[in-house]
Amino acid sequence: MSGTRSFDTCASIVTPGKTPPHISALLEGWAGRYKILRNGARQITALYLPGDFIDLHSFLPTKTDDGVIAFSGCKTAQVSHESLQQITETEPRLTRLLWRSTLAAAATHREWLTIMGQMSAGAGTAHLICELYTRLKAVRLADNHRFCCPITQLTLADTLGLSTVHLNRSIQALRAKNLIQWHRDKVTITDWDQLVDWGEFDPTYLQMNEPVG
Amino acid sequence: MSGTRSFDTCASIVTPGKTPPHISALLEGWAGRYKILRNGARQITALYLPGDFIDLHSFLPTKTDDGVIAFSGCKTAQVSHESLQQITETEPRLTRLLWRSTLAAAATHREWLTIMGQMSAGAGTAHLICELYTRLKAVRLADNHRFCCPITQLTLADTLGLSTVHLNRSIQALRAKNLIQWHRDKVTITDWDQLVDWGEFDPTYLQMNEPVG
DNA sequence: CGTCTGATTGATCGAATTCAACCTCCGTGG
DNA sequence: CCACGGAGGTTGAATTCGATCAATCAGACG
Structure with a gap:
């Protein structure tokens, strides 16, 4: 340490x-x-x-x-x-636990590959928002479909492989559909089910709440 | 076993x-x-x-x-x-070796993310060809800048997140620049240095020829 | 107040998709 | 030995999605 x-x-x-x-x-x-x-x-x-x-x-x-x-x-x-x-x-048990966390990261990479390769900008944006909320909730940093997102649209755009302009328009499309609100750094998901559906989000890949082997 | x-x-x-x-x-x-x-x-x-x-x-x-x-x-x-x-x-040593192979896979995922998010179709295609050759060469299945590629353009397109039509045109562009030849399932890289340059390929992420920790 | 950063909007451009056809090679069966 | 059929590769044209360029706007902060 x-x-x-x-x-x-x-x-x-x-x-x-x-x-x-x-x-x-x-x-x-x-x-x-x-x-x-x-x-x-x-x-x-x-x-x-x-x-x-x-x-x-x-x-x-x-x-x-x-x-x-x-x-x-x-x-x-x-x-x-x-x-x-x-x-x-x-400590083989602990080693496996650590190893497992790297596997979860790899699974997330594969999910992002699918987003970038096959999904539209809007669906990919929805997916990423779902992922962030789910991960934050797991560490008690989000609840009630609200979370604080301290990163800029430029960063998010570089994550999704989009331009800021296009990401911004994707976000606005989600707003227009009343799926999310986004003001300053506060994000509120107003229709979780639809957002999940639109982004084809299935949290399995995040490997949360699983017993350790 | x-x-x-x-x-x-x-x-x-x-x-x-x-x-x-x-x-x-x-x-x-x-x-x-x-x-x-x-x-x-x-x-x-x-x-x-x-x-x-x-x-x-x-x-x-x-x-x-x-x-x-x-x-x-x-x-x-x-x-x-x-x-x-x-x-x-x-076997902690062997465990680390196995773990390490999953880390190399994750590094490859990140490289592909970069290809799909930021590179043009042509550059991404060049990059992937370089990666395949390098990996095949490491297991003695390629040499002399030639290898056998048994997969179809459709598969490659689904890998790069492109349509078959566009992938095909990207390949033809590489042919036109005299960087590669591709006949049936035989791929020949005719100008390795330029292909590497065009695809911004750096094999570091593949983690080859490294000592085991 | 000015200034800065980040978000938003409009207009235009270009890359990549889609749709549709056609070609080429190769294996198969008559 | 050749006609047929199928899979994969190639081409063209039209369209769409997302990028780029350029301004403008909104809020935070010294």
């Missing part, structure tokens, strides 16, 4: 190309993994919410050229690679 | 929604994980080549509603969940 660390909005949590000497879990705030292309385009490949592991990759000798950025003020807890290595030596 | 199993082209290796009682590795042939939407659209979320683990997910209590299909004649080797469980109890 090596305590906690705080990051301001837009601060870099993991610098692209560098492998940190520890893994971290997000305690507060929203963060995201991203990759930048030559032309400057940015793809967000993962959104991290409180409770998520950020860097479970790094303790195995995996190399990545992507980075992690804080989308709001963030706090993380670090665990050194040595400690984690120790856990894998002596 | 429980031996090997053979599948014809188009056979279902894992039926959507079912969790098999074992995990499998692909010994021969190409296969893929997919998800179908209500409107019938299909997204391929992973391509499995010989040597790849197909189902490492399933031995941890993870649920998925996606399936795995054989794109060509395939042969798989099965390992029961019990055996694998045993490995995680007594």
